[in-house]
Amino acid sequence: MSSSRFVSKRMDHIDASGVRRMFELAVSRPKAISLTIGQPDFDVPEPCKEAAIEAIRSGRNAYTVTQGLPELRERIARELKDRFDWAPEVLVTSGTSGGILLALFACLDPGDEVIYADPFFVLYKYAIHLVGGSPVAVSSYPDFRMPIAGIEAAITERTRILLINSPSNPTGTIYSAADLKAAAELARKHDLLIVSDEIYTDLSFDGPSPSIVPHAPERTILLRGFSKGHAMTGWRLGYAAGPAPVIGEMIKAQQYTFVCAPSIVQYAGLVAMDTDISANVEAYRHKRDLVYEGLKDAFEIVRPGGGFYVFPKVPEGFSNSTEFVSAAAERDVLVVPGNIFSNQDTHFRLSYATTDEKIVRGCEILSEVARC
Numbered sequence: 001m002s003s004s005r006f007v008s009k010r011m012d013h014i015d016a017s018g019v020r021r022m023f024e025l026a027v028s029r030p031k032a033i034s035l036t037i038g039q040p041d042f043d044v045p046e047p048c049k050e051a052a053i054e055a056i057r058s059g060r061n062a063y064t065v066t067q068g069l070p071e072l073r074e075r076i077a078r079e080l081k082d083r084f085d086w087a088p089e090v091l092v093t094s095g096t097s098g099g100i101l102l103a104l105f106a107c108l109d110p111g112d113e114v115i116y117a118d119p120f121f122v123l124y125k126y127a128i129h130l131v132g133g134s135p136v137a138v139s140s141y142p143d144f145r146m147p148i149a150g151i152e153a154a155i156t157e158r159t160r161i162l163l164i165n166s167p168s169n170p171t172g173t174i175y176s177a178a179d180l181k182a183a184a185e186l187a188r189k190h191d192l193l194i195v196s197d198e199i200y201t202d203l204s205f206d207g208p209s210p211s212i213v214p215h216a217p218e219r220t221i222l223l224r225g226f227s228k229g230h231a232m233t234g235w236r237l238g239y240a241a242g243p244a245p246v247i248g249e250m251i252k253a254q255q256y257t258f259v260c261a262p263s264i265v266q267y268a269g270l271v272a273m274d275t276d277i278s279a280n281v282e283a284y285r286h287k288r289d290l291v292y293e294g295l296k297d298a299f300e301i302v303r304p305g306g307g308f309y310v311f312p313k314v315p316e317g318f319s320n321s322t323e324f325v326s327a328a329a330e331r332d333v334l335v336v337p338g339n340i341f342s343n344q345d346t347h348f349r350l351s352y353a354t355t356d357e358k359i360v361r362g363c364e365i366l367s368e369v370a371r372c
């Protein structure tokens, strides 16, 4: 029986082979230093664990209302009011991924275009395809700053959304307030919705990561989550905030898809919002410095400002990222080929979400591979 008989054409656009290749490589090299992981190496803070356990024990295990626990939504609203003097509608989502999917569901018709910078978080392209939209990636090489001119050139009659991600996966770049202001003006001029994925905002190392919200509060859907700053990757909690007409449609879409974010985790999220994670941020600032110092002499590299990734250029002598990644794997260091996150194949992604020892040794070996 041919499985394709039962599978939608939409799935032709979804390619899991890059990530699978990395997984296979990792399994085949169990002793290797893995610099591939997309989650922090610290654990969920104890008060959050206690809150989730207490929620289970006290029977708060049922569905919550679709838009999320009122007390969590109020706490999020207070945060956004304090930070941006902004009073958006708030929706609690199943991770930031859930928020991305709901925003696309709510705002795209088939064939509508979404513009985002290349390199990009791999889910964007596929989530846009899943809802029948058309992804348009605009190069931000070589410095990974907001490619304003390229974005404007890519806008067509079908463009609906400008999707931005700062701090960025895979580059660690943080957009400047000036670039965000320029992007907001562009979105206003062409009447685009902005979706701002700020999942790494807690992990920003040289002062707070600027947001586009103050520059376009009337047309921004802000997406944040608890997976990175609070290491709650498996707990699936995030939130979306923005203009009521759009968030209202996202709530409808959530009602018939995710139903609600996990109830017990929402109680933990309430505690997470008042949990101090500054020691983890400090530790990751140190890791960022270690990785930058460890690679800068052997690679062309943009110093990251946040998150836990860096995206160096493949050195001369290697024809593409796959070739370099294979050479590094031979020396038992695993990194991710850049073509998973990009339409070009010239860089690789390194995650420094691991021990300082592994970062230092991994960077030494990668530098040796680059020089040979």
Ligand SMILES: Cc1ncc(COP(=O)(O)O)c(C=O)c1O
Binding pocket: 038, 094, 095, 096, 097, 098, 121, 165, 168, 169, 197, 199, 225, 226, 227, 233, 236, 237, 238
């Ligand atoms: C840029 C970016 N956005 C969203 C996500 C998804 O996060 P969540 O676990 O909240 O769905 C990730 C996870 O790697 C990410 O890197």
